[in-house]
Structure formats: structure tokens, C-alpha cells
Amino acid sequence: MQKNPITQILVCGFVALICLVFLINAWSLPPGTFEPLGSGPVPLVTAAIVIICCLVIIIGQARILFRGGQIERQFRMEFMTRSPYGPLVTLGLTVVYVTALDLKVASFGIITCVFLTILISALENFRLKSLLPAFIVAVIVSFGVEYMFTNVFVVDLPA
């Protein structure tokens, strides 16, 4: 038995929602003119089966959750036992990094160097001892990659 019913319900709900959007969109697709199937039925059936499977999981997990009572305790157990600091910082800084590249705020090397320095330091909880190594690694990796990709592999880089 899985021990995270709330997570499973939320994720399956989210997946079902995505599939519902696809299903509604597929419903409005015109039927095929020179072939029997057309472009709509395959996504339609696929989305419908995923929604049914998600409902099976949601109902099963909801029964487990409500049978046990203690929803608040379960919520704490699933979401509050581990600090989300690492994932949130990583995801947040990566989104900022990609936005900066998309807006071409500076060159790839500079943006990447700043990103790596901040992210490595953040994951090291901004310990003073780690700041210099983080900066050195960031400089070597970012400008090294920029040089390698543009001059050796001849692959374009963002920004």
C-alpha cells in the first residue's frame, strides 16, 4: 500500500484535468474526410482512459484517507516532514535563469556564471567556506561550456 494518498489524489486530479482539456479539444476535431478514423478519436479515447484510471486511483486513495480519519496528520506527514528548501530554490532559480536567457539580459557565459554561483551557494546554505569554490566552479563551467559549444562543437547557445 502506498503511504501518500493526498499526493496521489492531487497528482491524479491534475493529470485528469490535463486529459479533460485534451478530451474537450479532441471532441471538437472534424471527422476524417478521406480516411475512416480522422484525427480526433485516438486522443479522445486515450484521454478518456487516462481520466478513468485517474478516477480509480483517486477513489481508492480517498477511501484509504477517509477510512483512516486523521487527514490533518496525514497532510503533515506527506508535506511537512522534509524541508522543501532545496527543490524550491533549485526550481525558482532555474526559472529565473531561463527567463534571463530568454530575455537575453546578458551573454550566456555571464548569466550562467551568476546562476551557478547563486544556486551552488544556496544549496550549500550560503556557508562562507563554499562561496569561493562555488564561484570558481561557476566561472570554469560557464565560460568553458560557452567556449566549447560555440568554438568546438559549433552548437548555438541561448542568449
Add this chain to the structure above:
Amino acid sequence: MDLSALSTAILQILTPWSFFMLFIGTLLGIVVGAIPGLTGAMLIALTLPLTFYMEPFNAVVLLIAMYVGAISGGLITATLMRMPGTPASVMTTFDGYPMARSGRPGRALGLGITASFVGGLIAWGVLLTITKPLSILATRFGPFEYFTLIMMAMVLIASVSEGSMVKGLISGLLGMLVSMPGVDPASGMPRLTFDWYLLNGGLQLLPVLIGTFAVSQIIADTFDVQKKPERAEVANDRVLMSFRDLKKNAVNMIRSSFIGTGIGILPGIGASIGSVVAYTTAKNVSKTPEKFGTGSEEGIIASEAANNATVGGALIPLIAMGIPGSVIDAILIGALTIHSIQPGPTLFLTNNDIVWAMIATCLLANILMFVLMTSSVRHIASMIYLPRSFVLPVVAMFCVVGSYALNNTMFDVWVMLLFGVIGFMLERAKIPLGPFVIGFVLAPLAEEKLRSGLMMTAGDISPVVTRPFPLAFTIIAVVLLIWPFWTDYKRKRDAKSD
């Protein structure tokens, strides 16, 4: 068997540039496979952009060498840190780590390396022997044969997925669904694009792959980024297995290798399942099953022989039918497509050199893996202790570069990030990611075959049950679908009657 083509491919790989690809691929594969949190799938997905401007031959050599190396490298972490470097090495942790803790890390690694080598060789023998006959058989497959084969593969993947079968189905079908936006190949009209022009080209495999496998893993790994692993020292000179050991463990090694190869051949099932089945079988037939889990030599050998054997096994359906034998094979299909090579039964005719490059690399990378691991396992092992707070941000940067390089568009980078979050969420809900990627790769082929089949029969679906192969595939799929529910029902009924 075309031995002259094989020897030509081997000689070509031994030229300086191709050999460099083989060497760097195997070495990188071993190192990445050994670093917890980094996987072979991640490495290959991130390396794909670098291969865009390579000759397809060298690109294939590099990627297959990485595949072989990555599956083998997981052994090091599993033995020294009780953390499987790759999911394929989970079973090795049960006996490798206790043996290492009891003061014999060199012995544990030696057994694993030799078993990996033997497993790889046996699987390569099977790959060499049956791929061509199977591809000849597959050329007789029509659209309905292909469609039902893919459906059977999807059900098979779902049924052996970690967690429940329903979750495997959700993952596989969701992967199929998100591959569908874009211009409909039959009508030429946009579908599921929500009137957004950026979606007209559909979602590309590479950003979806990098997001699902690499970014989601990075996010998950940052939960306990500060955790320091336990350290076990190892010397290079004690890792070679003696001839007496080889003789003593030959039966287990050969049996596990064949199990791994057989499971590798089954579409969509990777090395993890192969090692689990081989380990369980070895335990069941062992004279000392009580030693399993406490540092059993048989356990290490079974797990490692089988997981390496799945590499060769999994390449068989990829080459012969264009069906991925594992997640990494799904990425390899993407790589071949990027290089304008269509995997499938006609591959022997259209790209004979590429097929033989794959087969020859499988052999040479396996030999090189053995040499590299026995000679320098101590140095490779020291790399697994690199602080993850430094490694993960660098990998994140490579994810961005890798996604961008495909089409030089930031849209792909955002897609990669989105699928990173989706992959992380799915993993948190214990929904396996393997079926998702395989579904994503196989859906266009499945739909194309179904629709062309229906066009040929004017909408008549009956060939699914009137032709022998489609009928067999359909029956297997239905049995696989019903089986878990039936056993569950029987178990509940028996519990009630007790």
C-alpha cells in the same frame, strides 16, 4: 549472420576518432552511472545535442558506449554506498554493500564487474544471432501487426511497472497523449494545439525527455542534497576474479545472463526487472538462500549479470522492429530519428553500417568497460563522492543547453522545465516515468499504423482478431490486463474463505 559486416564495423570503430567516442562514452557512462542521482538515460539525453553535427556512425558509437557504461557503473555506488547508481543496480545493494562493509569491497566489485562482463557478452551473442532473422520476420508485419504489438508492449510495460498497473497505464497513456499535439500527419491539419502556433510542430522528444528524466531527478535530489554518503575504500588490485571463482559461479552467471537477455528483449522492460528476476531465481535455486541479503556472492553475480545482459537484449527489438526495449532505447530511437535514420525492420537494408556499428559497439564497449573498471575502479569510485550541491546545478545548466540546441528555440527550454515539474509530480505520486517516455515515443507509430490499416480495410478493424500475429498480441495484451485484477480478486477470495 554477416561476419564481414561485423568485422568492418569493428575495424572502423578502432580508428582514432571512433575509438575516442567509444572510450569517452564508456568512461562517462561508468562515471555517471556511478554517481547517485545521475542516470544513463539522463546522460544520453543530455549528450544528444552534441551528436547533431557528428557522423551518425560516431554518434551511435558514443551513445551505445554510454548505455553499456551507465548500466555497469551503477554497481560501484550500490556496493560502496548502498545507493544504486542506476535503478538497475538496486538488487546489487542487498549483497554488494554488506560484503563491502565486511571488509571485502574489492571482492564485491570484482564479482560484479566480471558478472557484468559475462552478462554483456552472452547478450551480445544473442543480439548477433537473432536480430537479423527477427527483422526479416518483422518485414512481414502489416499495420495491424505493428499496432497490436505496440499496444501489447504498452500493457506489458504498465503491468511490470513499479507500483500498480493502473499507474503504469496512466503514465504510458499520458505519454501517448502529450505526443499528439501538432499537425496531424494524415490530414495535415493542426490538432490539440489550442490555436497556439508554437505547438504546431508538436512537443519534441528531447526537451520532454530531458525534463522528465533529468530535471525531475534534479528537483528530487535537492531534497537531501546535504546528506553525506558512507565511505568504503577500495583497492584496484583485488578486483580481478580468479578462474576458480568463474568456474564456481558459471551456472549462475550464465542463467542470469540469459534471464537478463530474455527480459531485455521484451518491449519496454529494462534492466531493473531483469536483475530482480535473476536475483529471485538465483535465490530460489541456491543451496544457501539464507545468505542472500547478507553479502552473498551469488546475489551480486545474478543481479549484475542480468542487468548488463538486458542492454544487448533490449537492442534486439529496437533494431529488428523499431520498438524500444527500455527507456534508454526509447531515447536511442529519438537519436536515430534526429540523424534521419528510421529504426525498424528495414534498418538492415537502409542503414546496414549503423546496425553493425550498434552491434559492434555493444561488444567493444563491454570489453572496454571490463578493462576500465578492473584497472581504475578506485579512481572512478572517488568521483561518486563529489558534492551534489555542486554537481546538480551544473547538470541543470546542461539540461537548458541540451533542450535549446535541438531547434535553437527557448520554447523547448520552457517545455523541458514544464515536463521536469510534471515528472517530479508523477514520481512523488509513485507513477513510474518509464512508460511515459515509451508511450511518447511509440504513440505516433501506433496511431499511424492503426490509421493506415483502417484505410486499407475501409474502416474494418477485424484483422486484429482474424490474423495470427495481431490475434496473439491482442490475447497477450488482454491476459496481461486482466491478470493483476484476477490475482487480486483470488487473493481476496482466499483471504475471505480462510
